[in-house]
Amino acid sequence: MTESDLHLDVDLDAELDPEDLVDGPPVADVGEPVLVVDDLHIVYRVFGGKAKQVAAAGNENVREAKAPKRSFVKRLLSSTSQHVGAVSEVHAVRGVSFVAHHGESIGIVGINGSGKSTLLRAITGLIPPHQGAVYAAGEPALLGVNAALMPQLTGERNIWIGGLALGLTPKQVEERFDDVVDFADIGDFVYMPMKTYSSGMGARLRFAISSAATPDILMIDEALATGDAAFKARSKARIDEVRKDAGTIFLVSHSISTIDAMCTRVLWLHQGQLVMDGPTDEVLAQYKKFVRAHREAQTSGRAGGVAPRARQKPSRTGR
Numbered sequence: 288m289t290e291s292d293l294h295l296d297v298d299l300d301a302e303l304d305p306e307d308l309v310d311g312p313p314v315a316d317v318g319e320p321v322l323v324v325d326d327l328h329i330v331y332r333v334f335g336g337k338a339k340q341v342a343a344a345g346n347e348n349v350r351e352a353k354a355p356k357r358s359f360v361k362r363l364l365s366s367t368s369q370h371v372g373a374v375s376e377v378h379a380v381r382g383v384s385f386v387a388h389h390g391e392s393i394g395i396v397g398i399n400g401s402g403k404s405t406l407l408r409a410i411t412g413l414i415p416p417h418q419g420a421v422y423a424a425g426e427p428a429l430l431g432v433n434a435a436l437m438p439q440l441t442g443e444r445n446i447w448i449g450g451l452a453l454g455l456t457p458k459q460v461e462e463r464f465d466d467v468v469d470f471a472d473i474g475d476f477v478y479m480p481m482k483t484y485s486s487g488m489g490a491r492l493r494f495a496i497s498s499a500a501t502p503d504i505l506m507i508d509e510a511l512a513t514g515d516a517a518f519k520a521r522s523k524a525r526i527d528e529v530r531k532d533a534g535t536i537f538l539v540s541h542s543i544s545t546i547d548a549m550c551t552r553v554l555w556l557h558q559g560q561l562v563m564d565g566p567t568d569e570v571l572a573q574y575k576k577f578v579r580a581h582r583e584a585q586t587s588g589r590a591g592g593v594a595p596r597a598r599q600k601p602s603r604t605g606r
């Protein structure tokens with residue numbers, strides 16, 4: 288797969304939502320550093336048949352991993368004696384460094400597969416770093432439908448576990464319980480095991496739980512806002528509400544106008560590397576050029592637009 292074959296899901300011309308414009312363009316009132324990402328590398332390991340597919344795709348971030356060496360006797364005695372197939376490594380985030388401050392709204396852009404969601408998940412601690420580190424003041428929380436809930440437990444138990452995991456006190460969970468159930472619109476199903484829920488009900492409850500707290504560092508992956516149009520509208524309103532109270536926000540979105548309306552600073556990832564970090568208008572201007580060139584190249588069958596080279600020494604502040 289060449290770069291020009293990459294799927295391009297970027298929404299250059301989306302309409303701005305009216306509520307994004309109410310407060311005018313975002314203004315940074317920047318304070319203390321709250322998050323340091325230092326030379327972060329994230330590597331996924333893909334095993335078996337799937338690894339062959341991934342390797343066959345020829346993505347630059349993917350390489351075949353060396354299979355662990357096992358002696359002949361060990362292989363002979365092993366109960367899993369069948370060949371496990373290839374192991375591939377996907378180097379999804381490659382040497383990303385930046386510092387985020389209190390009061391910043393930071394957009395993360397990049398074409399499909401550039402590592403945006405992986406970076407967010409790594410910052411919230413859902414994926415361990417392969418190399419490098421993430422230092423956070425406070426508990427970064429990912430707003431979306433990815434909360435790790437337990438399907439065998441009732442919605443009620445999951446609201447308690449999820450709420451406490453988000454740092455709410457038992458009193459706060461109790462106070463917000465009815466709100467979460469109403470928002471998720473699951474009625475008496477809240478007393479049933481989550482494995483009996485439809486996928487929509489599960490996604491709504493996950494979103495409702497994750498938005499019950501107001502974290503210091505809020506990560507929003509728009510791809511995680513699922514559901515029908517009415518729920519999407521309610522999620523958007525809830526995101527805006529939580530956003531107003533959070534200290535620092537990260538937003539992944541394919542809509543350039545949403546990033547433009549909400550963010551004071553933008554990080555541009557390409558093939559897992561941070562290629563630009565700066566004020567929203569500067570980064571978006573370059574990124575739009577790249578996306579247009581890429582899109583034209585895709586329609587004409589030529590090689591794609593050229594992204595800037597990854598910065599050799601990313602600035603620690605991005606400002």
Ligand SMILES: Nc1ncnc2c1ncn2[C@@H]1O[C@H](COP(=O)(O)OP(=O)(O)OP(=O)(O)O)[C@@H](O)[C@H]1O
Binds near residue numbers: 397510
């Ligand atoms: N669980 C996983 N196992 C293996 N590889 C993965 C996994 N999740 C993501 N990847 C790979 O890591 C790379 C970065 O993916 P990621 O989802 O972070 O990119 P993205 O920029 O968020 O993409 P999109 O805009 O399409 O959501 C891609 O090559 C992807 O195929």
